[in-house]
Amino acid sequence: MRLHILGVPHTVTNTDYLTCAFTQKVLKFGAMMTPRGHEVIHYGHEDSNLTCTEHVSVIGNDDLRKAYGSYDWRREFYKYDTNDSAYKTFYWRAIREIAKRKQPGDFLLPFWGSGVKPICDAHADMIVVEPGIGYAGGHFARWKIFESYAVLHAYMGLQAVARSNPDWYATVIPNYFDAKDFTYTDKKQDYFLFMGRVYEGKGVDIAIEVTQEIGAPLIIAGQSPDTRTFPKHVRFVGSANKEQRRTLMANARAAFCPSLYLEPFAGVSIEMLLSGTPIITTDWGSFAENNINGVTGYRCRTYRQFVDAAKNIQKIRPQDCRSFAEQFLLENIAPRYEQYFESVQAVYHGKGWYA
Secondary structure, three states: OEEEEEOOOOOOOOOOOOOOHHHHHHHHHHHHHHHHOOEEEEEEEOOOOOOOOEEEEEEOHHHHHHHHOOOOOOOOOOOOOOOOHHHHHHHHHHHHHHHHHOOOOOEEEEOOHHHHHHHHHHOOOOEEEEEEEOOOOOOOOOEEEEOOHHHHHHHHOOHHHHOOOOOOOEEEOOOOEOHHHOOOOOOOOOOEEEEOOOOHHHOHHHHHHHHHHHOOOEEEEOOOOOOOOOOOOEEEEEOOOHHHHHHHHHHOOEEEEOOOOOOOOOHHHHHHHHOOOOEEEEOOOOHHHHOOEOOOEEEEOOHHHHHHHHHOHHHOOHHHHHHHHHHHEHHHHHHHHHHHHHHHHHHHHOOHHHO
């Protein structure tokens, strides 16, 4: 298969940009599909570093400086606007470069969804698949892959309960991970971990309050543009690099992932499990699929349940966490993408649904 993959215009497709889940999905998709013999053509920043058949630079550092100036994206949330100069530059260059390379039957994969829709609109003759929908709006492609059943069902809405008109090609393929990025250990140190954007919506305040009540240390890692201060039991380390993340995740007693919104996937929760680290989450969204209550951690709906979960986290076996999470490794997810792409191809030159 020939797969044209679009990077995120305001980031760089490499391991430095760990705080952008969409960027990391592009990076890992190349690592997952290229070794399997597929032709993977990536369009993105000049400093991109990923496994692919061909990398095509369509934006550079000068373009990002012109659009966003100088700011610390490791600390601050990302700056971007789909109408800014960086995005416009990315669009027209990618449109031009794809035109030079595309062949009949090629796939075009917009990992950033509607953020790169103008490129897809310009190449409507290609098979456009939204390859990992974990966003709340802007869905546009005929062919859609969702990250979880939680977000698929949210997209379908309550009206889908009362009607019989399914879209057979709106499917679910979860996020995917490289085993070598994680260290598994069942020997844990005496701290809890919160890793992610440091703001109310990710539930950081729940993690702080619970660990303060039970007298346990908490390490917080992630982008934090606020000038907030933390209680004495909290150590804030900022945005962690790849090796720091590996160490922090492997050694934590447990990780808090108490998102207050309907979480479409929460990749960090699976990264924790691959490290043998139990998770303490809210009881909705993808956690209902990816956190088996009492096995890989605990799902909670009240403050008291969060406290009880933290007090009883030693009952969760690290090996059970790892075993459950291995289903999300690259080698286990790749065949699911291949099967889906083949089913879509059958619509164009086969027996369609009957294939």
